[in-house]
Amino acid sequence: MALKHTLLAFLARQSLSGYEIAKEFEEGFGSCFWKASQQQIYAELAKLEQQGEISYEAIPQLGRLDKKIYSLTPQGQQHLVDWLQRPTEPTVIREDLGVMGLAGHLIPPQAVVRELGRRRALHAEKLRQMQTLTTTLPMGSPESKDLYMHLILRRAIRYQEDWVAWCDEALQAIAQHG
């Protein structure tokens, strides 16, 4: 799995608590290329800590449970660097809408059109979110760190744009057909 490596990569940029990482995955930069639930993240952090890849500093909170700020250990950094130099795998595609394409003839065309419209709106909204995220990124610095972030966000933006464009294409094809 690579949730492990994704967490290491996050912590390579800055030290964070489980909660902060989970938020990143939910709304922030992480949301454009990795999905993981809060529980998954907490479980994995605990495991990585146990394996000595990361360590934490417990920050006492006023009257509540300690906040654990995790950072990479040298061992964790080494593992991350090793992993980064290995070839990547494209994300696994499991697309419900493809299944609809296989058996869509079993339901009324309006149902298909409705779903395409829904998906179009969904991807357009996601696109908007990604564009907003872009504005929060540090700009124009000569650091490759920032360049890479921009490229990944570009990837996410293109992806959503492509979905919107395809939905339009599909909707038009169905309109012309029927």
Next chain:
Amino acid sequence: MALKHTLLAFLARQSLSGYEIAKEFEEGFGSCFWKASQQQIYAELAKLEQQGEISYEAIPQLGRLDKKIYSLTPQGQQHLVDWLQRPTEPTVIREDLGVMGLAGHLIPPQAVVRELGRRRALHAEKLRQMQTLTTTLPMGSPESKDLYMHLILRRAIRYQEDWVAWCDEALQAIAQHG
């Protein structure tokens, strides 16, 4: 999960054996929107059969194990139709290359460039495969069945095209950056 529904959708088009479905998922039309291993498919077919969603006819093979040709039962078809009318979820993205973008500054830029080149080639090859698949699809019939198949394949083609284009964009940005 929706491997279940994907299998039902395949069997709604034609009756197939586990082996034939697995081949579809590996190389054929299925490969553009759903990933599943052979074992997963056999296990799921057995489960669906046990639940009465599909049934099989055992075809005795010369000297080898029977081939099981599965078909949808009316119950299975009903479940599929119900499922098809529910809103779809976009595929879950877990993209290793995004992780590289997060922590790519920890490795030499050449390593990043090499990986982008590798991925470009990989997606270009996949694109070629998808384009070949297009030629095997029935064309121009007025059946919505065929229209939908074309649209899904279009989605898969656009996806790979977009990857190739982004790799080029990223490679260029890195080259300009120095």
Next chain:
DNA sequence: TATTTGTATTCAAAAAATTGAATACAAGTA
């Protein structure tokens, strides 16, 4: 004839992800 490739299915263990919570308290809103 020996080896590889293709057809066809099954088993089992381990890893990972999902689902659905519970706990605890602060701060802001109605």
Next chain:
DNA sequence: TACTTGTATTCAATTTTTTGAATACAAATA
């Protein structure tokens, strides 16, 4: 003050996926 939202972590059961096989034989190739 009651309610909701946000911060922060943890537990447990179940479902899904992945990994790595074993079995069996036909047909094609070397």
